[in-house]
Amino acid sequence: MDSEEQHILSFKTLGLILAALLLLTGITIAVSYFDLGIFNIFIALGIACTKVSLVLLFFMHLKYEGKAIRRSFIGTIFFLFIMISFMFWDYAFRH
Amino acid sequence: MTSQRDLTGIRIGMWLFLYTEIILFGGLFVIYSVYFYDYSAEFAKSGKELNRLIGSLNTIILLVSSFMVASSITALRREAKKLCLGLLAASFLCGGIFLINKYFEWTHKIAHGIYPNSPALTNGPPGKNVFFGLYYIITGLHGLHVIVGMTLLALSFLLVYKGKITAHHFSLLDNSGLYWHLVDLIWIFIFPLFYLIL
Numbered sequence: 415m416d417s418e419e420q421h422i423l424s425f426k427t428l429g430l431i432l433a434a435l436l437l438l439t440g441i442t443i444a445v446s447y448f449d450l451g452i453f454n455i456f457i458a459l460g461i462a463c464t465k466v467s468l469v470l471l472f473f474m475h476l477k478y479e480g481k482a483i484r485r486s487f488i489g490t491i492f493f494l495f496i497m498i499s500f501m502f503w504d505y506a507f508r509h
Numbered sequence: 510m511t512s513q514r515d516l517t518g519i520r521i522g523m524w525l526f527l528y529t530e531i532i533l534f535g536g537l538f539v540i541y542s543v544y545f546y547d548y549s550a551e552f553a554k555s556g557k558e559l560n561r562l563i564g565s566l567n568t569i570i571l572l573v574s575s576f577m578v579a580s581s582i583t584a585l586r587r588e589a590k591k592l593c594l595g596l597l598a599a600s601f602l603c604g605g606i607f608l609i610n611k612y613f614e615w616t617h618k619i620a621h622g623i624y625p626n627s628p629a630l631t632n633g634p635p636g637k638n639v640f641f642g643l644y645y646i647i648t649g650l651h652g653l654h655v656i657v658g659m660t661l662l663a664l665s666f667l668l669v670y671k672g673k674i675t676a677h678h679f680s681l682l683d684n685s686g687l688y689w690h691l692v693d694l695i696w697i698f699i700f701p702l703f704y705l706i707l
Contacts, residue, residue, distance in 0.1 A: 446705035458701035
């Protein structure tokens with residue numbers, strides 16, 4: 415018995431998300447051919463984060479999940495953020 | 510089966526596991542970024558030795574396979590069992606093609622003396638050694654996850670075929686899908702970090 419009627423994503427929505435992902439992939443590949451100095455890495459990672467968000471929100475239906483999953487996921491990202499930024503904060507001042 | 514199933518609990522459990530995987534790869538990416546800070550020039554130079562075409566193809570293959578896995582759940586829930594099976598089989602194939610591409614990439618590199626602890630790397634610039642060390646570890650661990658993901662997809666295929674996974678009982682397919690999307694997520698970060706750095 416399906417007690418919660420979990421939202422079913424239509425093929426159309428899924429297809430649109432795939433199209434967006436492929437477009438973003440094309441953009442990130444194209445941008446990598448131009449030397450924009452330090453911006454290259456920011457653009458590449460920015461696009462990667464966007465793609466990851468699309469996969470998470472729609473393919474992994476995070477957009478339609480309840481508070482427990484949404485909050486625990488934000489918690490994990492927050493943990494990663496601390497791990498990465500504190501690592502840099504420490505490392506950058508040793509050299 | 511008339512036992513009570515805690516569908517929310519099943520899904521939360523799967524997400525908790527995914528968090529451990531995210532932190533695992535997160536840690537590896539931290540190592541990458543620290544060494545990128547130290548050896549940015551060598552990293553960029555070494556990145557050019559990777560095949561961008563294969564990397565791009567693999568990215569597209571995984572994105573399409575994620576779409577197909579997500580669609581297989583929609584198909585099953587709309588009682589289109591054959592479509593569901595077809596999509597799962599196609600996703601499995603995509604995983605296989607991804608691994609075959611990886612095989613060609615790795616063997617090509619190994620043939621050119623680029624492998625962990627090779628003389629070319631040990632005697633070369635340290636930045637290049639670190640870059641390829643990270644390349645093999647991260648793509649290798651990712652490849653293992655692809656194999657596990659493919660196993661889950663195959664299992665899901667069998668259970669859908671046998672009618673054990675249905676439109677109303679699809680937690681295993683759902684969770685296998687989540688694992689497969691995670692594999693896709695990790696590659697979405699691997700791709701620019703190794704193949705696209707200038």
